[in-house]
Amino acid sequence: MDFREKLKLRNIKKDLMIEELCEIENGNVKCLVCERNCLIRAGKLGICKNYANIDGKLVHIGYGKLSALESRPVEIKPFFHYYPNSTALTFSGFGCNLYCPWCQNYHLSFSHVPKDIPKVPPEELVETALRYGDEGLCASFNEPATLFTYLLDVFALGREKGLYGCLVTNGYFTPRALEELVESGVSGFSIDIKGCPGMKRALAAVDHRKVFRNARKALDLGAHVEMVYLVVTNTNEECYSWIFEQHLRLGEDVPLHINRYYPMHFWREKETPVEKLLELKEIAQKEFNINYVYLGNIGSIKHESTYCPNCGKRLIVRAHQRVVEWNLTKEGRCPKCGKKIPIYGRAPTRL
Structure with missing residues (x-):
């Protein structure tokens, strides 16, 4: 066939x-x-x-209507424990279901689906990924929920050709939709944490608990999950403590990316101080015992590297969205103390 x-x-x-x-x-x-x-x-x-x-x-009506198509490193999504040093053909549609006022891709997410652009057939997308030499497919830039039925076809075809499937998403799917995505071939979820129940100024109508519910469900279905927390300037202790508590329920080994906010679109407050990010990383690690906490959007090799949570040895070094040093054993363990480091997918074939 x-x-x-x-x-x-x-x-x-x-x-x-x-x-x-x-x-x-x-x-x-x-x-x-x-x-x-x-x-x-x-x-x-x-x-x-x-x-x-x-x-x-x-x-x-948005089926196959794409706004962007680009081969990109998986680390930029960010995925730090999922098919390291691979690239994924990354694609997006138009529109969104949350409309964050700080959205960096607002020119796509706040747009209507154009009527005058052709649809990209799923076969063409998969063939393009293979031609580019990508190892996977990734829906990103705008919210992938807008492309739901298209994703089912794309990832199913991609899996048949040996391509992994992943999403950069706000995680606001229904449980049934999430199940269908995993069944079709989605094995990686980079999930943006948009806030907490106490938020009043933005996204007050969003039930943030459902984001963590879906992250838990994706893990239970056998998929890989990494959580991304964009720290807007006015974050408070009640909010970040709630987020860290919910994250810990996912598991201490689930990676957490704490990212710096910069003024964008409607949200014009000053960028998050780096000192605040460092404070939150320390709290997440020492008070909530989350093993893999990274800082993003600050260009720090130190804070984008993976350290053994048992002995502290630096195991994976990342720079400019790529892995530049890999010190795990063939079995994926720390060479110093033997602790198993969770990595989904194959290790880098070359650096």
Whole structure:
């Protein structure tokens, strides 16, 4: 059976699934792809601008409509414990389901799906990744929930060709949608933590607990998870303590990236002081016993390197979004004390 025949079968399944991921209420359609659960009136769009109510059916108008396509290092996403030193063909769509006021890709996330651009077939995307020599596929830049049914096809085809599948996401999928993503071939989730329940100024309507619920579910399904906490300037102890507590429930070995905020889009407060990031890293490690804590957006080799949580030996050195030094044994252990370091996927073949 060739690619086209297999994709046709998957499209049949996809159509059935889009019906299962919605509810019909008096001519309105409730979208169940993400936890916004948009109730869409006839002829209208959901919040993310990618799903429409057409003749009482949930239709994915953003299917295959891509805003960017680029081969990128997996470390830039960031993934530090997932297929290290590999590259992934990274793609994105349009729109979002949260609309963070500090969004760095607002020119994509705050946009409608253009009507005048052609769709990129899943086969073409996979073939491009293979031609570029990438080892994986990654949905990023804007929120991947906007491309949900497209992702199912892309990652299933990619897996058949030996490509890993990963997402950079806000993690606000419904549990059912998350299950379907993992089943289709998604094995890596870089999940952005957008805040905590006490936030009032931004994203107050978002249930941040569901982000950690989904991270836990992805882990239980056998996927790899790394959490990313962008520290906006006005963060407080109540907020970061809640985040660290939730993270620890995922497991002490789940990587946590604490990233520096810079003024962007609507959010114009000053950038986060580096001293604050250093303080939070120390708290996460010493008070909450999180083993792998990294600082991002400050260009620090020291704080992007992996150290053995048992003996302190520097094991993996990263610079400019690449691994430049790899000191683990073939079994993935610290050569000094023998502690197993969690790495998902193969070790770097060359540096």
